[in-house]
Amino acid sequence: MGVIIDKELCTGCGQCVDACPFEALELIDDQARVNDACTLCGACADECPEEAITVPEVERAADERTASAKGVWVYAEQRGGEMPEVVAELLGQGRRLADELGVELGAVLLGAGLDGLCGELFALGADVVYAADDARLELFNDDLYCEVLARLIAEHQPEILLAGATSLGRSLIPRVATAASTGLTADCTGLAIDPDKRLLLQTRPAFGGNIMATIVCPSARPQMATVRPRVMKRGERVEGREGRLVPLELKPEDQAATEVMEVVRAIDDQVNLVGAEVVVTGGRGLGKAEGFDLVREMAAALGGVVGATRGAVDAEWIGHAHQVGQTGRTVAPKLYVALGVSGAVQHLVGMQGSDTIVAINNDPNAPIFDVAHYGIVGDLFEVAPAMLARLKQLRGQA
Amino acid sequence: MKIAVCIKQVPDTANVKLDPETHTLKREGVESIINPFDLFALEAALRIKEQAGGEIVAVSMGPPQAEEVLKEAIGYGVDECLLLSDRAFAGADTWATTAALAAGIQSLGDVDLVVCGKQAVDGDTAQVGPGIARRLGLPHVAFVKGFREVAEGRLVLERQMDDGFDVVALPLPGLITVVREVGEPRPPSLKGKMRAKKYQAPVMGAAELGLTPEQVGLAGSYTQVVKVFAPSASGDRRMLEGTPEETGAQVIDALVDNQVIMLGS
Numbered sequence A: 001m002g003v004i005i006d007k008e009l010c011t012g013c014g015q016c017v018d019a020c021p022f023e024a025l026e027l028i029d030d031q032a033r034v035n036d037a038c039t040l041c042g043a044c045a046d047e048c049p050e051e052a053i054t055v056p057e058v059e060r061a062a063d064e065r066t067a068s069a070k071g072v073w074v075y076a077e078q079r080g081g082e083m084p085e086v087v088a089e090l091l092g093q094g095r096r097l098a099d100e101l102g103v104e105l106g107a108v109l110l111g112a113g114l115d116g117l118c119g120e121l122f123a124l125g126a127d128v129v130y131a132a133d134d135a136r137l138e139l140f141n142d143d144l145y146c147e148v149l150a151r152l153i154a155e156h157q158p159e160i161l162l163a164g165a166t167s168l169g170r171s172l173i174p175r176v177a178t179a180a181s182t183g184l185t186a187d188c189t190g191l192a193i194d195p196d197k198r199l200l201l202q203t204r205p206a207f208g209g210n211i212m213a214t215i216v217c218p219s220a221r222p223q224m225a226t227v228r229p230r231v232m233k234r235g236e237r238v239e240g241r242e243g244r245l246v247p248l249e250l251k252p253e254d255q256a257a258t259e260v261m262e263v264v265r266a267i268d269d270q271v272n273l274v275g276a277e278v279v280v281t282g283g284r285g286l287g288k289a290e291g292f293d294l295v296r297e298m299a300a301a302l303g304g305v306v307g308a309t310r311g312a313v314d315a316e317w318i319g320h321a322h323q324v325g326q327t328g329r330t331v332a333p334k335l336y337v338a339l340g341v342s343g344a345v346q347h348l349v350g351m352q353g354s355d356t357i358v359a360i361n362n363d364p365n366a367p368i369f370d371v372a373h374y375g376i377v378g379d380l381f382e383v384a385p386a387m388l389a390r391l392k393q394l395r396g397q398a
Numbered sequence B: 001m002k003i004a005v006c007i008k009q010v011p012d013t014a015n016v017k018l019d020p021e022t023h024t025l026k027r028e029g030v031e032s033i034i035n036p037f038d039l040f041a042l043e044a045a046l047r048i049k050e051q052a053g054g055e056i057v058a059v060s061m062g063p064p065q066a067e068e069v070l071k072e073a074i075g076y077g078v079d080e081c082l083l084l085s086d087r088a089f090a091g092a093d094t095w096a097t098t099a100a101l102a103a104g105i106q107s108l109g110d111v112d113l114v115v116c117g118k119q120a121v122d123g124d125t126a127q128v129g130p131g132i133a134r135r136l137g138l139p140h141v142a143f144v145k146g147f148r149e150v151a152e153g154r155l156v157l158e159r160q161m162d163d164g165f166d167v168v169a170l171p172l173p174g175l176i177t178v179v180r181e182v183g184e185p186r187p188p189s190l191k192g193k194m195r196a197k198k199y200q201a202p203v204m205g206a207a208e209l210g211l212t213p214e215q216v217g218l219a220g221s222y223t224q225v226v227k228v229f230a231p232s233a234s235g236d237r238r239m240l241e242g243t244p245e246e247t248g249a250q251v252i253d254a255l256v257d258n259q260v261i262m263l264g265s
């Protein structure tokens, strides 16, 4: 198993060894050799200057579902009658994929007392809503939700199923994919259709955000993905738009094994990073906790909220709820201002979808400048006050 | 209570650096470690055993050198280990990984509780725990952050949600995945370390688990990686030059001109 290396062509340059994300290639006697860690991802073949590497196609018998499955589905997560923002984003993205494939967009809704939500899903672009409205589904539990969803999938056979990479989605959806015997890609930040093969191209960060990987599920249906909040654009909301409602009855014997005894609403620290239009982030360049005073002032002046790097959070200058990045929140505001942030990949994956990025850093080589639309090399304690002063002046307050 | 803990050996991603020139991973000197989240899984299992008594078995699927993390687990105080290792397991996605792990756990006999970490830092999927649960027909609760009640036949847990947390009763046998908040891992004990030195984990391959080569590893995976690339730097970079006063004013003016900032607000 593994890629095939043409011994005649291989010059032992070692570029493939560096390119391999899985440590599957080594140089032995000045020749590249592949080991068991190979996943056939092809990164080496793209890199090889001699074209000495070929990637064999893995043949997995496509099951009958691949030919017959039709339609794009979105799992419309709700808790207590509230849907998170990601549902609208998924419907926006789902609509684009469905139109490209020429199929219907379905939304799946599980819960109790859902009447108000169905109309909202139609308004957000769903052609069909599959709704299981039952007291047994009032509170989220993985086991019963999973069986109901798996039953719907088996009956209607969608070709794609998207869900939010939320706490709920990342608990439920892997169970559903297992029940449906199909592949699942976690926490995607990009989705596209390969028109020739009609496959969903699912792109996600891996290795702590150090690399991006594009993943497909060629041989089973549905092709399933959880999608990171705040990366897809929501679609147009059309009030009064109508669609088809397909109700699903639970069976008498359906019963959840787990029991939710209490739901506690508690959002740490009240920082609404994810929904903010403007985020001003401070990093270790602030020097000390008091440095965040300037960040707060800037955030207030721009009508935004305060973000932080892990560096600043680890230094205990500010709470974890403010952290942006791989292990914090993903944000995509209209304006992102980075003060004293180096721009480590783990930080960039959490903010590079922002519409406009401004970075101030005294190191001209800081990687944050690679993603910034406006970069200023300088001392943030001089540049940021100058920005504030100009803003006041323009607003006629100076 | 018989508890199985799933632990994975991963590269220490904290030290994986991207080569800025070639955009490839620099792996020299990168160590293999226990997946950090699995230390919390171990800690949770140890605490439950302290309350309920019983036995803990650490299970890992990986290459032969994954035995190192199992030995480490012995140091932390687990009773036994099981290594699932076979050339055929290589290249597994989460579907094929859960096939092997579920079969491995089944081979242990009557397990009351399976504990997994929240996610593995190399793949970051968080899919393996819920997948194992469904394969074994067990209920699960993911992202557990605290324990309210540990009893024979039932756990009452706090599970983290985006908008707070839920208190959930899980009947046993069942599976949980845990987050950092379950508690700081204790250090390995001296006694445990001594035992780890001599300990040899039993190893099972696909055949012993009753799995065919088509069910595991790359061949048994539904998903395929088709492309790997460096995260793109997408910004159309414009560096502003001048004194702090000049650049500060320039950037505000540009943002106002492009209607990113509204002066009215």
Ligand SMILES: Cc1cc2nc3c(=O)[nH]c(=O)nc-3n(C[C@H](O)[C@H](O)[C@H](O)COP(=O)(O)OP(=O)(O)OC[C@H]3O[C@@H](n4cnc5c(N)ncnc54)[C@H](O)[C@@H]3O)c2cc1C
Pocket (backbone or CB within 6 Å): A208, A282, A283, A284, A285, A286, A308, A309, A310, A311, A312, A323, A324, A325, A326, A327, A328, A329, A339, A340, A341, A342, A343, A344, A345, A346, A347, A350, A360, A361, A362, A363, A366, A378, A379, A380, A381, B013, B014, B015, B121
């Ligand atoms: C698995 C993993 C997950 C991670 N997840 C995240 C995550 O979610 N979010 C995150 O942010 N990080 C994350 N990190 C950490 C990340 O790798 C970086 O360490 C971190 O982002 C660096 O924070 P920083 O930019 O504040 O600090 P530094 O890298 O120390 O950068 C400080 C910058 O400030 C500049 N500076 C100093 N003084 C001034 C001044 N007076 N004026 C202007 N500029 C100045 C310096 O030139 C420097 O570029 C993660 C790491 C790992 C391994």
Ligand SMILES: Nc1ncnc2c1ncn2[C@@H]1O[C@H](COP(=O)(O)O)[C@@H](O)[C@H]1O
Pocket (backbone or CB within 6 Å): B006, B007, B008, B009, B035, B037, B038, B041, B059, B060, B061, B062, B094, B097, B101, B115, B116, B117, B118, B119, B120, B121, B123, B124, B125, B126, B127, B128, B129
């Ligand atoms: N190869 C493996 N061996 C043992 N446990 C694993 C393995 N892969 C994943 N796990 C467990 O499943 C959890 C989630 O992993 P993942 O779904 O890969 O993010 C980990 O924290 C481990 O507890």
